[in-house]
Amino acid sequence: MAEDRKQIGMIGLGAFGRFAAGHLAPHFDLLGHDPQAAELPGLVRVRLEAAAACPVVVLAVPVQALEQTCQDIAPFLPEGALVLDVASVKVEPMRAMRAWLPAHVRIIGTHPLFGPQSAAKGLAGQSIVLCPDTGVDAAPVAALCEGLGLEVHLSDPDTHDRAMANVQALTHLVSRVIAELDIPPPPYTTKSYDLLRQATDLVRNDSDDLFQAIEQLNPYAASLRKRFFEAARAFDGRLEARTGE
Incomplete structure (x- = not known):
């Protein structure tokens, strides 16, 4: 792995997780965890604790599994880690992340308003909503999204x-x-x-x-x-x- 590239831990490699990994792999070193997923080019398969130990962790699991996932990764998250979800709703995921993730991490809820089918021709012109937790600066994530061609909208979960x-x-x-x-x-x-x-x-x-x-x-x-x-x-x-x- 390139030492000058930031690592991202991808937890959940279903349809959207694999789709997102494909767009992130050219820019980051990706460590992925999903016991049920097949191998994916550009991503190194690791145990849960290794994916959770990255400076940025993306939770691409179903909303129904998010609370348990947060409990599972909490002991391994490093100080100052940035944790993002990609769920289609935001009130419940933000509640779960605030409740179960340690206070030393930063949380940004995200909702990509597209998927593998609607963005099959690329990300340019697609939209994403960012819901940063109180006191969390969303500017770096917004800049990354804009660099990928996305239109960024800031919001609160409600x-x-x-x-x-x-x-x-x-x-x-x-x-x-x-x-x-x-x-x-x-x-x-x-x-x-x-x-x-x-x-x-x-x-x-x-x-x-x-x-x-x-x-x-x-x-x-x-x-x-x-x-x-x-x-x-x-x-x-x-x-x-x-x-x-």
Whole structure:
């Protein structure tokens, strides 16, 4: 490994962890830990304690596993280490990291607003949200993200989750419902149908853990979901009434 390059510990090498590693490997020495993942070029597979001992640690595990992961890595984190998560919600992950990580580390919650499918052609023009813990300077991470071509947004966890209830929880819900219909490819389409199909295809292969996190671990998603289905039932009722006229 190059001595002048900073090490990053990647904990979790699922779909997004592997995708992120591919973009970070040209700039950092990556130490990765995930007992279930296959080998990955540009990354050295190590035990959990070695990945956690890096100056920067990225937690790319499902939100449902984040609290336990924080407990597992806490004894190995060095003084002043920077710990980042990549979860699609921020209130719960920030709570877990504050509760279980030692006081001597710095915490920044991140939410890359893209994934392996939506950013298949590259990171340029994609967005990322940074939610730094109180007193943590997010400028170095923001600079790195901007260097990768990302548009950076600073937020607090509550504001982030309020926004994502509308932006993400709603769109993933609609897309999942459409995917469940399993509509066969039509012989011809409209532009609006094509756009709707594209949105469905972007989330079709997302894991159940990710979908459950977006829909159930965002504190503002349930009320929006209720309003959506109430509106759908109301529309259906009006259509049925007109049919009976």
